[in-house]
Amino acid sequence: MSTDRLAKLTQAQRDRLAFIELRLRFIDEFRRQDLVTRFGIQAAAATRDIAQYKEMAPRNMEYDTKGKVYVRASWFRPIFDFSAERVLTWLSQGYGDGEPIRWKGAVAHEGTSLPGNIDLEILSVLTRAIHQGAAVEVAYRALSSGLTTREIVPFALADGGVRWHVRAFDRRSGEFRDFALGRLADARIVPGAVADHERPDQDIQWNRITELELVPHPANVQHPDTIEAEYGMDGGALKVRARAAMTGYLLRRWNVDCTEDHSLKGGEHHLWLRNRQALYGVTNLVLAPGYGEPSKEW
Template sequence: MSNDAISDLTQPQRDRLAFIELRLRFLGEIRRQDLVTRFGIQSAAATRDIAQYKDLAPRNLDYDTKTKTYVRADWFRPLFDFASERVMTWVSQGYGDGEPIRWKPLVTCEGSSLEAKCDLEVLSVLTRAIHRKQIVEVSYRALSSGLTTREIVPFALADNGQRWHVRAFDRRSNEFRDFVIGRITDARIMAGAATDIELPDQDIQWNRVAEIELVPHPANVQHPDTIEAEYGMKEGVLKVRVRAAMAGYLLRRWNVDCTEDHGLKGEEHHLWLRNRQALYGVTNLVLAPGFGIQRKEW
């Protein structure tokens, strides 16, 4: 979009046009009702917004007469330049979908995270495939096997606190796995439909929800009431419900001591997993600090 075209629009207009583009780019479709619901406008106004977007980018959308839906065209080229972090916020939390301008914080704020690489075109293929239940061919860089081509059936995005994954059935290994989005170098939607064993309801680790109990570390914390207050514990325990497929990530991120005898030393281990048995059979616990360490026999 040229600067002249932007200057001729009001801020609400830019927000609505950006919303149209987000829906087209990452979900593959936009309906008038989407605009009506999101912005509280009338159907006639939504029709004008879509027409205006089409005037600015005529090759970005087509009209599907069967579903009465505007769909992403093959020649789609984005008008707006969104930061990947904002897109991730939008697709995962459903807000932050206005025009991509740089907002100023209300107070001084700094972060300590590394910005993970994320190709928005790759992301758009994955999100459209998730939304439409489609199969994707990806070029993926794995630590164990290097660059390979795989067919996956994605159904969810997952944030492990450090980087984003896509949860998908992997036809190469014939099992459900997590794929780091930043390691996907190319992606394209394929024809065909997923089989029954590839559907999300067959992913045992994703559908299983465990309740873990975290307590102040019995050996490393001198004043447990400090940890209890920091985490809002009730009666000295923080109970967290987590998908089995995400448990290892959570425990590693918070440096939770997962040994049976709370034997990990170090100031970084403020929390101890009190109920290891609740995670029996969880496959990604190799990531959890000390989970593979057995209790010492005396």
């Protein structure tokens, strides 16, 4: 696909064509109404955009007359070059779907994140499986067992603050688990029905909500009002609701001291978990600073 041809289009046109491709690549389908709703255009304009994308990438999509929906073709090849970070932002937050151009920021800024090795084709298999409610065979690199092949039933992406995961039922262990996207080496959708016990409504840790009370660290913070102002605390505490499956990631990301007697020393521990009892039954507390539960590695 020549970049010169894309360059001749207006920015608005490129944004809409990129949106079509994102839907096809990561959701497996799109409808004309998706364009109408997302960009506030008339149906006739959406039809022209679809025709233009088909002209530029004739082998990327087919029309399902029964479902009245455009679907990703088996020989799909992307014409836009999106970064993994951009795609994950779009999938999780639903904005920023425009053409991938590196814009200069309005003010100077830098980041500190490590470059994760996320394969977008593998990611697209997972997101399409989530949309379809299907199982996936993956090649996965675990710290304890190395490279293995297993079948999982994915249902959500999860941002742990340090790396992205896919939440899924693991048919090998018979449990719901998190799989780091950067450790996936291959993936393909597996035909066949998904059992009731593999569906997300059976994931207790995902569906349970924990209510955490975070306060300035009693020992490490000399001026607690500084922390109260920084986090917008009400009455000296910040109340946070999180899925149990995500709680360990949250506590680790913010270096929350989870000891009973707020005994962790160090300037990185600005917060202390006041209601430690809220963690009862949460399974990923090996990540919580100072909680002291044994690790369960896979």
